[in-house]
Amino acid sequence: MARTVSTAQQDVLNSTKYEVHLRVEIENSTGGMVNLSGLSSFCWPESAAWSWTLDQPVPSLTVKLARDRGRSSGESLAPLDEGSTFNYNSTNGFASLVYPGRAINVYTAVSTPGGPALSSSQMDFVFQGELDEVNWEQSPMQLRGRSRNMARLADRWIESSSYVYGSATGDPIETVISNILSDWTDLSTSILQTSSSPGFAISPAYTPEKQPVLDAVTTLAQLVGWNLQEVWSSSAAEWKIKFSRPNRTASSSQASWTFGPQHYYDVRRMSVSRYDVRNRIPVIFGLSSARQKIILESTDSQDKYGIQFMEFEEAPNSAIGTSSEAFDLGNGALQDLKEPPAEHEIEVPYWFIGELGDFIEFEPNGVHYSEYQYFGMYSISHEVATNRHRSAVQVRGAPAAYSRTWLTFPGFGTILFNENTVDHTDRVSSSTSRVFVGDPVRIPANSLEKIRGTWSVNATFPAPTSTAFRSLNFVNYIGTSSGALPSGIQAIVLSGYSASASTQQISGSGVYVISAIPGTTTMEFVATVTYDPPFRDALGNLVPFTRSSGTLVEATSNENFIFFEIFANSTNGGTGTIDWTSVEPKITQLAVP
Amino acid sequence: MAFLTISTAAFAMPVALNSVRADVIEIGDQGRTFNGNLRQTIRRRAMKWSGKTTPLTLADASSYEAKLHSSTQPITAAGDLLSTASTGGVADVFARIVSKEYVASSTALRVVLNWELETPGSS
Numbered sequence: 001m002a003r004t005v006s007t008a009q010q011d012v013l014n015s016t017k018y019e020v021h022l023r024v025e026i027e028n029s030t031g032g033m034v035n036l037s038g039l040s041s042f043c044w045p046e047s048a049a050w051s052w053t054l055d056q057p058v059p060s061l062t063v064k065l066a067r068d069r070g071r072s073s074g075e076s077l078a079p080l081d082e083g084s085t086f087n088y089n090s091t092n093g094f095a096s097l098v099y100p101g102r103a104i105n106v107y108t109a110v111s112t113p114g115g116p117a118l119s120s121s122q123m124d125f126v127f128q129g130e131l132d133e134v135n136w137e138q139s140p141m142q143l144r145g146r147s148r149n150m151a152r153l154a155d156r157w158i159e160s161s162s163y164v165y166g167s168a169t170g171d172p173i174e175t176v177i178s179n180i181l182s183d184w185t186d187l188s189t190s191i192l193q194t195s196s197s198p199g200f201a202i203s204p205a206y207t208p209e210k211q212p213v214l215d216a217v218t219t220l221a222q223l224v225g226w227n228l229q230e231v232w233s234s235s236a237a238e239w240k241i242k243f244s245r246p247n248r249t250a251s252s253s254q255a256s257w258t259f260g261p262q263h264y265y266d267v268r269r270m271s272v273s274r275y276d277v278r279n280r281i282p283v284i285f286g287l288s289s290a291r292q293k294i295i296l297e298s299t300d301s302q303d304k305y306g307i308q309f310m311e312f313e314e315a316p317n318s319a320i321g322t323s324s325e326a327f328d329l330g331n332g333a334l335q336d337l338k339e340p341p342a343e344h345e346i347e348v349p350y351w352f353i354g355e356l357g358d359f360i361e362f363e364p365n366g367v368h369y370s371e372y373q374y375f376g377m378y379s380i381s382h383e384v385a386t387n388r389h390r391s392a393v394q395v396r397g398a399p400a401a402y403s404r405t406w407l408t409f410p411g412f413g414t415i416l417f418n419e420n421t422v423d424h425t426d427r428v429s430s431s432t433s434r435v436f437v438g439d440p441v442r443i444p445a446n447s448l449e450k451i452r453g454t455w456s457v458n459a460t461f462p463a464p465t466s467t468a469f470r471s472l473n474f475v476n477y478i479g480t481s482s483g484a485l486p487s488g489i490q491a492i493v494l495s496g497y498s499a500s501a502s503t504q505q506i507s508g509s510g511v512y513v514i515s516a517i518p519g520t521t522t523m524e525f526v527a528t529v530t531y532d533p534p535f536r537d538a539l540g541n542l543v544p545f546t547r548s549s550g551t552l553v554e555a556t557s558n559e560n561f562i563f564f565e566i567f568a569n570s571t572n573g574g575t576g577t578i579d580w581t582s583v584e585p586k587i588t589q590l591a592v593p
Numbered sequence: 594m595a596f597l598t599i600s601t602a603a604f605a606m607p608v609a610l611n612s613v614r615a616d617v618i619e620i621g622d623q624g625r626t627f628n629g630n631l632r633q634t635i636r637r638r639a640m641k642w643s644g645k646t647t648p649l650t651l652a653d654a655s656s657y658e659a660k661l662h663s664s665t666q667p668i669t670a671a672g673d674l675l676s677t678a679s680t681g682g683v684a685d686v687f688a689r690i691v692s693k694e695y696v697a698s699s700t701a702l703r704v705v706l707n708w709e710l711e712t713p714g715s716s
Contacts, residue, residue, distance in 0.1 A: 019636040020621065043713070073665035113636060261627035349622065349632050365627055389622040389634040 002256040003353040004234040005124075012110050013351055014263075019111045020350045020389040022048060023123055024063055026131075027103035029095030036065060039086070040075055046140045047388070048106050050127045051381030054356050055405045057214065057228065058154050059147040061129045063104065064385075067139035078136045098136075104129045104145050108352055108384060125232060126352050126382070128239045149187060149241055150230050153214035156185045161207050166319060170201025173224060173319075174243055177217045181241075184213045193233060193240040198224040200328065202319045222409055223319060225332015227401040229356055246357045246399040248335045252374055255361035257354070259393070264346035268392065270368045271343050276404060277301065278310045278337040283326040285314040294323055296330035301338040310337075312409060333406045341396035341403060344368075344375055350389040354380045357399045376400055597672040599688060604660055606646065606672075609705070613644035613674065618711070640684070641711040642674060648696045648703035657706060661688040667713055686710040 005013075012018045023037040024045040036044040050061040068076035068084070076084035079096035089095040107123035129145040136142075146154070163183060165176045174194045182189055200223065208216045221228050226245045233240045247254065279301035286292040301308075312329060314320045320329055344362070354360075358377040364370050376399030381392045396403070535543045535554045544555040597606040621635030646657065661668075667685040676682040687710070694705040 016630060016632050018634055020634045070662060070666040075665060262630045263632075264627055265624040265632070267627065349634055367627075386620055387618070387622060 002355055002358050003232055005353050009110060009353075012112060013353070015112070017113055018349070019113055019115070020384060021109040021111070021118055021123070022384045023107040023120075024048060024065075025105045025107070026098060028097055029089050029099075033103070033105065034097065036077075040069075042066075042069060042075075044077060047383065047385030048127075049381065049383040049385075050106065050129075051379065052229075052356050053379040054227075054377075054400065055403055057218065057230075058150040059127070059230065061104070061106065061127055061143075061145040061147070063106070063143040063145070064140040065098070065143065067136055067141045077141060079134055098131070098134055098141075098143065100131050100134060102131050103148060104131050104143065108350070110350065110352070124352060125239075147230050147239075149191060149239055150214070152185045152187055153181070153217065153241075154212055156213045158184050158208050158210055158213060158216055161210055164205045164207050166202030166205045168204050170203035172197055173200045173202055173220055174198070176202045177220050177228075177243060180208070180213060180216055180220075187241075190236075191241050192243055193231070193236075194243045198226060198245065198328075200224045200319075200325065203321065204319075206319065218405075219409075222329070222332070222402070222406070223325070224328050225335070225401055227357075231355055244357075246336075246376065246401045247359060248398050248400065250359040250374070250376075250399055252361065252372065254359055255374060256358045258361040258363060259346060259348065260363035261365040264348045264393075265390075266347045267345070267365075267368055268347055269343055269345040269394070272340050273343075274305045274308070274340045276337060276407065277305045277308045277340050278333065278406070279305065280307050280309045281312065281330045281334050281337075283312045283314070283320070283330040285318060285320045285326045287316050291316075292323065292326075294326050294330065296327065296334045298334060298338040305340065308337075310407065332401060333409070335398075336400040336402060337406055339397055341378075341400075342375070343378075343394065343396045344373070345392060345394040347390055347392050349391070350382060350384060351391040351393070352382060354391070354393060356380070359399055360393070360395055362395075374398075378403065595672045597670065597674045599670050600660060600668050604657070606657070606708075607649065608674075609645040609647050613642060615674075616641040616643075639712045641709065642686075643691075643707070643709045645694075646706045646708070648698065648705055651702060651704060654693070654704035654706055658690050661690055661708065670710055684712050686712055 022045060023035060025033040025035050028034050044065045046064045046066060048061070048063045050059060052059045065077055067078055068081070074083060074085050077086060077098050078084065079087070079099050081087060082094055084097075086097045087094060105125065106127035106129070108126050109118045109123045111118060111122075128148045130148045130151050131143055131145045132151075133144040134141065135144075145151075158180070165171070165179060171179075174192065174197055178189070178192045181187055181191060202220070217228060221243060224245075226243060229242050229244070230239055231242045232238075280295065280297040282293050282295045284291060284293045310333070312326075312333070314326070314329075320326050354377055356377050356379075360375055360377060362369070362373040362375065364372060375395030376397060377393065378396045378400075379392075379394035383390050537543050595605045596608055598604060599606060618639040618641055619635045620637045620639055621633060623631060623633030623635055626632050646654075649657065666687050668688055669683060670686045670688070671683045673682070675684050689709050690706050691709055692707040694707070696703040696705055
């Protein structure tokens with residue numbers, strides 16, 4: 001829905017004449033906001049332009065400011081002008097007022113002509129940004145920025161592959177998105193606005209690869225055909241990231257705004273093409289041993305535009321694990337892509353209330369269409385300058401989550417290891433005497449390259465509750481069995497270990513034992529494991545392998561299976577008890593050969 | 594009253610005959626909509642004057658240029674010129690020298706300054 005405004009504001013926006021006011025605020029070096037529209041009784045902003053686009057989730061901002069009020073005036077926004085009073089903080093330290101990284105907020109107001117002066121509370125907060133770039137070679141100086149929240153998502157990365165999201169029993173997708181935002185950004189824990197749950201659970205647990213947070217959460221949102229969009233929340237009076245389903249089946253009575261030929265200056269674009277139509281969309285999903293495929297298609301669309309094909313192939317460990325989930329993914333794309341998006345763009349006087357996904361009604365104009373037309377908002381851009389107060393509204397097709405973004409959907413579930421920051425109870429066996437370093441993970445043949453290299457396995461154990469406890473076993477497995485684990489260690493070189501306990505040793509074939517007499521101290525287990533899969537095909541690709549009569553051989557299965565385990569060693573006297581639920585083993589990739 | 598003074602009437606500008614032009618700058622936007630209606634967001638109008646000085650000595654030209662450029666903008670302008678534009682004869686203006694013309698005379702080199710005065714506007 002369009003931004004909530006008062007009836008009076010709606011009337012103003014529908015009138016033939018209204019006033020537009022602009023205020024730009026920038027964060028100073030100590031975190032306070034400075035009103036540039038009244039700084040030293042002077043209006044420094046000359047223009048502001050910003051835009052939102054469905055397939056470009058990070059809105060951009062350009063602001064032009066007067067650079068100075070004359071040479072030697074002592075009032076300049078040039079960041080490196082030490083003669084400017086603006087560039088000093090309260091303790092007289094030099095601190096540029098305008099500098100990259102600072103917050104920059106844009107407010108506007110629309111009002112009836114000749115009305116009373118507007119107060120600050122009557123301004124609408126239309127853009128919450130952060131500065132990326134400042135150019136002041138000429139006046140007006142030019143500032144470029146992006147919306148604060150979405151820029152954080154784009155700039156921050158999931159920096160480690162040691163975090164696990166979802167669970168074997170399934171975590172709500174909105175919870176997983178919120179957890180990722182919480183772990184990897186400094187945004188408010190309440191930044192995510194979800195009006196209703198899509199009812200989709202992320203299962204099994206997965207470890208996202210290192211990637212921008214925006215990519216990780218967008219991929220999640222695409223799983224259910226929803227999108228993430230920065231919006232102003234009138235109720236919370238702050239900017240939120242809204243996780244929502246577009247109203248793909250909106251009816252005419254649900255239009256949030258009507259434009260007639262008396263409203264817009266010009267029709268910039270009116271076209272239709274079938275380039276981005278997709279009407280046959282198979283979704284392949286499921287475990288390697290039980291791959292399934294469902295096909296989402298629209299025969300009506302195929303009759304009109306021919307068969308237009310695209311395919312989603314999910315990894316075996318993707319959260320898309322059921323037909324229902326695969327349907328939601330494929331159907332979301334089908335609904336957004338089955339009809340050619342008629343592209344329509346109009347230019348109107350400044351109209352700030354539009355939001356992406358709004359359902360807009362267009363009255364017939366006698367030239368481009370003779371009946372009422374209904375479109376979803378695809379893009380909106382604004383420009384407020386001294387002599388230009390305009391918005392460009394681009395609509396296409398029905399409200400959609402994405403358009404071209406669907407065509408580059410990366411799939412979900414490219415997982416290497418399920419590393420251990422998950423709930424311990426997920427990994428403690430029923431005997432509560434062992435802990436898995438990573439849930440057993442299947443490595444598809446096309447991912448084997450990723451396991452090459454050196455890995456550190458690390459676990460810290462609490463002091464045992466019984467002094468009889470003496471040793472730990474560390475086992476890792478690699479092979480092709482997806483059920484019963486192959487015995488022993490295969491294709492593994494244990495090249496180093498240490499322990500903070502008094503003694504340690506390695507023994508056994510396939511089972512490494514660390515004897516530790518901990519007393520009242522904690523024990524630390526550190527092992528370095530090197531994987532170098534031995535078999536490659538004619539093209540040089542690694543192929544799965546297994547063990548036969550003590551010898552590594554090429555496997556027929558298309559995946560390998562990796563497993564680590566640490567457990568109390570009964571054969572070496574390790575019969576004591578330990579609080580396994582407090583053990584947090586981790587695995588980290590140290591080097592890639 | 595002088596025709597044009599700047600900075601609290603202390604500096605009388607020698608304005609060349611027939612050189613002054615006044616333009617109206619609208620603060621806001623307007624256009625015809627698709628069905629012919631006029632829609633606008635104009636909320637005020639600013640003025641812009643441009644003109645030339647009479648030929649000045651190099652020293653006088655430097656003095657005027659420094660006065661116009663080194664002051665904190667906007668500066669105060671007054672005179673009959675501004676009285677013709679509903680400003681009450683006094684207005685805050687942004688002043689600048691946009692170009693110089695060098696004129697040879699029988700006795701020495703002279704300079705003509707092309708200037709602009711513009712009342713502030715805001716978006």
